[in-house]
Amino acid sequence: MIDPRIRMRHLRCFLETARGGSLSAAAASLHVSQPAASKTIRELEDILNVTLFARSSRRLTLTPAGKTFQQHVGAAFIDLGRAEDLVRERPVRRTRLIVGALPTASTDLVPRAALSLHDTAPECMLRVTTGPNWLLLSQLREGTLDMVVGRMAGAQVMEGLSFRPLASEPIIAVVRPDHPLAGKPPDATALAAFPLMLPPPGAVIAPLVSAYLHSIGLTRPEPAYESVSLSFGRRVVLLSDTVWFISEGVVRDELSRGLLTKMAIEDNLLSGPVGVSMRMNSTVTAEQKLFLEALVHAAESLSHQQADLRQADHQ
Incomplete structure (x- = not known):
């Protein structure tokens, strides 16, 4: 009352x-x-x-x-x-939602949620912008963005922001299907023989990849390329012997179509939460609530698909 x-x-x-x-x-x-x-x-x-x-x-x-x-x-x-x-029979007011998407979320998770939002709130125009983590979180903090979808950043970068996890996603090493290391577990000697593409220093996954490479004995990797861009990374990997360390979500479609394949990595160092970052003191609008719900459903759907694929691979 x-x-x-x-x-x-x-x-x-x-x-x-x-x-x-x-x-x-x-x-x-x-x-x-x-x-x-x-x-x-x-x-x-x-x-x-x-x-x-x-x-x-x-x-x-x-x-x-x-x-x-x-x-x-x-x-x-x-x-x-x-x-x-x-x-009052006024025209429905157009609303707008501005979302920042990191590479791990922009290729599958956010597009699925965007389609769902359009079905439930067609009057809402969704603007999606991409960029490095530090830039998107800075824009979020300044109010230019309503939310950011991707991996959780370090504690010092998340000051004043909240994080809602949606799923845990691994970082993988991908190569072209006929690569000599396709399907094999990586080791320092094998990796040193091929060009490496690693995430740039500002990427959220960079410290995880660095820690993993150090754990297998590759303490001073000298990458030939640094990128988390799907268009650039995919093309370089397909045209060369390059081994690319990247979040699985970025190349999920390429893996399902057989364009790229994974090396056999089983290591918890390369897993981390993917979710939604928002300002702590901001009002959550109806459109933000709908998009959050759409992201949750999309993450659950992708999780079920990945479980089915893993089960099929083991059969």
Whole structure:
């Protein structure tokens, strides 16, 4: 039951304060004085009997209760606007979702989720942008992106961001089907005899690959190429003896069609979570919720497919 003392002005002031991080920003957006905005927030906290903002610094930050309240109030405002449009027979408002996708997610996981989102929310235009992990997470933190889908970055890079895992994905070594090392377990001597393509230093998977190569005795690898690009990597591997270390999701379609094949690596060092990164204090919109659900279903579907393929390989 909604407390009858809560008014729209309380909710609007709360959302604007959370978005701008200050009472002055909220006051400017709502065209009221700062004391009026401060009084409105105090009234709302008194009604709810909780503290919504931490005031220990110049910038107001949401408390755990404030984050919960923001998430649900923000979604409610979006739904209310849609309901108003429908009953007044207004044209359905076009919405937009901007997603950053790392290579491991952009070739299969995100496209599947994109198609699902279009089926459930055709009024939502989805923009997908790709790039290195550090750039996408920087854009996410700045508000240019709504979410980033891919491998989890290091703790220092994830400050202010949350991560929801979807699946665990291995890094693999791929070669052309008639390569001398196709299907064989790699060792330092064998790998040293062929050109290597490794992830560049800024890639999320670079430290994992480096640790793995060190564990098998290849302590100072000298790669011929550094790339996580599907178009570049696939072509180089098909035209040469290059061994490419890459996330399985990037080349999943090439493996299923037999264009590329894996070396026999069985090592937990090369597995890691793939999921969704978002800003901690951002309001989760209805479109973001739908896309998150689509990503979960797509990840589950891909997991079942991979399990079936592994079972077929062992038969």
